[in-house]
Amino acid sequence: MTKPFSQACENNKQFIADVLQSEFNAATRVLEIGSGTGQHAVHLAKHLPHLAWQTSDQPQYHQGINLWIDEYPWPNLKRPIAFQVGKDDWPKGQFDAVFSANTAHIMQRSEVQLMMQLIQQHLPANGVFCQYGPFTENGKFNSQSNADFHRHLVAEGYGGYRDITELQQWGKLLTLIDRITMPANNLLLIWKKQKTQE
Numbered sequence: 580m581t582k583p584f585s586q587a588c589e590n591n592k593q594f595i596a597d598v599l600q601s602e603f604n605a606a607t608r609v610l611e612i613g614s615g616t617g618q619h620a621v622h623l624a625k626h627l628p629h630l631a632w633q634t635s636d637q638p639q640y641h642q643g644i645n646l647w648i649d650e651y652p653w654p655n656l657k658r659p660i661a662f663q664v665g666k667d668d669w670p671k672g673q674f675d676a677v678f679s680a681n682t683a684h685i686m687q688r689s690e691v692q693l694m695m696q697l698i699q700q701h702l703p704a705n706g707v708f709c710q711y712g713p714f715t716e717n718g719k720f721n722s723q724s725n726a727d728f729h730r731h732l733v734a735e736g737y738g739g740y741r742d743i744t745e746l747q748q749w750g751k752l753l754t755l756i757d758r759i760t761m762p763a764n765n766l767l768l769i770w771k772k773q774k775t776q777e
C-alpha cells in the first residue's frame with residue numbers, strides 16, 4: 580500500500596495549524612476524530628509539540644495513517660485507535676481537546692448528533708473542540724459549489740452538510756466561541772466546554 584494522499588489536506592493543513600496554535604495552547608491531549616489519511620495528524624502534531632495527538636478512525640483507515648506515522652514518527656503523535664461514532668465507546672484516556680476535520684458532512688445526521696453529545700460529555704470544563712469543514716448557516720450554503728457537493732453527498736448516501744444551529748442544539752454544554760472563515764469556503768468552528776454542567 581502506498582501512503583494515502585489528499586490534496587485538500589495539503590492545501591488546508593497550515594491554515595489549520597495557524598489557528599490551532601492559539602486555540603490549543605492550553606491543551607495537553609487531543610483526540611482527533613476521523614483522521615482519514617493521517618496527513619493532518621502528522622502536520623499538526625509537528626507544529627503543536629506540546630500536545631499528545633491521538634489519531635482515530637475506522638479500522639480500514641489505520642494502515643494508511645500508520646504509513647504516514649512511520650515516515651514522520653513524532654514522539655507526541657499516537658498511532659490510531661478504532662473509534663467510529665455510533666459504534667464504539669468513547670476512547671479511554673483523558674482528552675482535554677478534540678479535533679475533527681471534514682467528518683460532519685460524511686457522517687449520518689444521528690452520528691453527528693451523537694458526536695456533539697459525546698464531546699460535550701467527555702471534555703473537561705474549558706476543554707476545546709476545533710471542528711473544520713463545510714457547514715450551512717441558518718440553512719444557507721456559502722457557495723454554489725458547497726450546495727452542489729451537499730446534494731452529491733446525500734445522493735451517495737452520506738449525511739450531507741450540517742447547519743451550525745443544529746450543532747449548537749446538540750452540544751448545549753459547548754459554547755461556539757469563534758467561527759473562522761477558512762480557504763475554499765470552509766469554516767473552523769471553535770467550541771469550548773462550559774465551566775459548569777447544567
Ligand SMILES: C[S@@+](CC[C@H](N)C(=O)[O-])C[C@H]1O[C@@H](n2cnc3c(N)ncnc32)[C@H](O)[C@@H]1O
Nearest residue numbers: 613614615637662663664680681682685686690
Ligand atoms: C472526508 S474524510 C476526512 C478525513 C480527514 N479528517 C480529512 O480532513 O481529510 C471523512 C472521515 O470521517 C470518518 N468517519 C465517517 N463516519 C465516521 C464515524 N461515524 N465516526 C468516526 N469517523 C467517521 C471517515 O472514516 C473518514 O476518515
